[in-house]
Amino acid sequence: MTTPEGPDERQVPPPSPDAASADEPEVRGAEERDREHAAPVHAAAGPMERFVAAVTGTSVVVTILAFVSAMVVGALFIALSEEAVRESMGYFLARPGDALSAAWSVSAEAYGALFRGAVGGAYQLSETGTAAIPLILTGLAVAIPLRAGMFNIGGEGQVIAGGVVAGFVGFAVTGLPFLVHLPLAILAGILGGAAYGFLPGILKARTGAHEVITTIMLNNIAIYVTDYLLSTDRFRLEGRSDPISKTVEASAVLPRIFAGLRLHWGLLLVVVVAVAIWWLLERSTFGFELTAVGKNPDAARAAGMSTGRMIVLGLTLAGALAGLAGGAQILGLQQRITGGFSGGLGFDGITVALLGRGSVGGTVAAGVLFGALKAGGRSMQGATGTSLDLVVVLQALIILFVAAPALVRAIFRIRAQGPATGELAKGWGA
């Protein structure tokens, strides 16, 4: 509290020039803050609430700097994983220039390949977009419950539920025209995911079961039930013994936008969904109620809002979006359900939402960025031999820095400012 950071930096109304006037806004001194500081609502806020507040309260600048920091540390990893660099480290003291230039050239080359692989041409852009589609959706599936103060770890299960149901409708229903079958299959995916989000929602609203626990467990259930389903004749592709389903009917396939490129019309769905969710959260009474419940459930209840309803709807909506992501993966990309087809999309969604600071725009941007990393990473591995795992390391580093804004501020020596950081200091300093 003695440092310039922290609650001291909370913005206070500027005193009017006429200090004696009784009409001037009452200036809120430190004492008021201290009172709130110790107020029961903050004392009662658990680590989860504080974490959510810390992540959503981070400033844009800190987020960008967190990304830069992650790239720098990532460069060190690339350099150290390179044989040539390690060798030149052996005589670092004698000729430090060798090691440094080797490290520079290796990491510059890797990042160059990464960049070119993400945006270097039509094919690369298509791959980035293809990868971004499900990431934005699962990111939003985390960002929406975050508004209501909940942490949805169940994106993975919801992706699987959506994908399996969409895929099933895709191959089991036959004889429908494209204009009926495809929307039906997509809707089935949305509903499958929604149902899978509704479960933890109703459990929390009715019994208080914490969504983090229930969604993690539901992930496992989804994974293993899918494995079981893929072993049944109803699902399994004839003549195959590995977990792979029948092929989705042509009438249920999300078509590609450009011939020869994998980018599919799921992209349009994502754009529509993102705009709709933005409107819902920022402009609708539903979004206001959801946010109020997340910010202060007691006050929301006292205002006549239904916290239980928001918990259920928030998680159901999240499930619907993750389900759409699963459906788009199956109908637009794979056309078959495979074991583990979700490949951690739900978990990547957590990273995307956190980097996007829980906002719709931020989540979309973060989804595109992570899509680019994913697409670029594959081509980087091909071009320079730098492991694709580096991309995962980069993602982890970004979140590490985003979640520890104090660290980023210390590195770049920026002073905390604004109400957002007041919230932050409350969270970590209290």
Added chain:
Amino acid sequence: MKLELRGITKRFPGVVANDAVDLVIEEGEIHGLLGENGAGKSTLMNILYGLYTADEGEVLIDGEPVTFAGPGDAIDAGIGMVHQHFMLVPVFTVAENITLGVEHTKGLGLLDRRSAEAEVHRLSEEFGLPVDPHAVVEDLPVGVQQRVEILKALHREARLLILDEPTAVLTPQETEDLFRAMRSLKESGRSIVFISHKLKEHKAIVDRISVLRRGRIVGTADPATTSEQELANLMVGRPVGLTVDKADRETGEAVLAVRGITVLDARGKPAVDGVDLDVHRGEIVAIAGVEGNGQTELVRAITGLDPVAGGTIELLGRDVTAFGRKELLRAGVGHIPEDRNREGIVGDFTVAENLVLPMWDAAPFAERGRRRFGAIAEVAEREVDDFDIRTPSIHTTAGSLSGGNAQKVVVAREFARPLDLLVAAQPTRGVDVGSIEYIHRRIVDKRNEGAAVVIVSSELDEVLALADRVAVMFHGRLVGPFPMPVSREAVGLLMAGATPDEAMGATR
């Protein structure tokens, strides 16, 4: 010890919280510190306690300049602070809490409970602060927890105690006990800084009063020769009305009819036990009582926050017992909740958003699920003007307002819409004199407009000033309401559990 502050200045971005403050606290003196919310009292005390560093000025103890890098240094120098929100470990015993951090140990770091308890016992005897060393803190009433805090400071050999609004959470009886202990501390040569909003208390206990306004000491007064009115004016900087002007008014039909309601607490015991209450148009029924006698639960039941276990509630002849909160609010019930920060406002939302909070999805603030920002801003601007909410803009977050202004947001929100019934719980808690005057006037206005008003307050002054009829809650039962005038003494006796005959008889 003698403590001296010289030219203390502390700036926060955009505001000078303390401006060249000079303050001398003599040995064996109880020094009152008076000021509105946001006047800089707590900042000053936090500097004294080492939580903040002053930008300018110095602190002298017995003539020697000292610097504190943190509370540890201040404690070592003999300064003890009892915060408004206690810093106790609820599951530890009294003795464990008091010795926490300076535990009594014997060989190999084993805790020596017996010597700790003996020490606590000795301190408790010496200063007239009775506590049971074995009791677990979470089971104790607030007044006793406060004693534990004071003993904790004394155990660390504090010679100057800072009491930050110690009476805000106490019953009148507990306040008396605290004052007695403060006097015995004073006799032992210890100094006390006493912070309180309540002018009466300053008059009752302190030797000298310093008044802070907007970060400056605007006067030092002798409580014996200064009237409450003079103190209030000095503190607010303009003449303040301390009494409520309230013309007689004819009461109308019964708005609220409560019949035998019972509310269970978390453990399934009745917190409200068969309460009947009628409140009519144009009257204020004030419910007094020591906190924890069921008033909170009664209010929560009447306003639809908690379900009742038995009995019925009627609003204008309609059975609303099973109504949810939203239905009740929309049916013309206004509620000023007891805990403003927890239930009154969403601190991260703007003033405008808080002003429409209970009507968030109703016209004109919303239309088919779409929020109408124009209508919200328009009404918010008007209410900020009408209710004199001092905020830089309607888009400022409500959490950054001072306590009095945050309460005005809640008051404005409930009062701006037509109400049949207003239920206000502790409407002026933690609010300074100027805002109290204002809120009281608004409550009386609402009554004059024909609303039925229920006030729940643990402030006797407030109860007696506002009530047309007064009732007392004791052990979950409601005694009364009795038409005013009822004497202060009678209400005090009823609060302590006397029967109406005893109470009225004793004072007649």
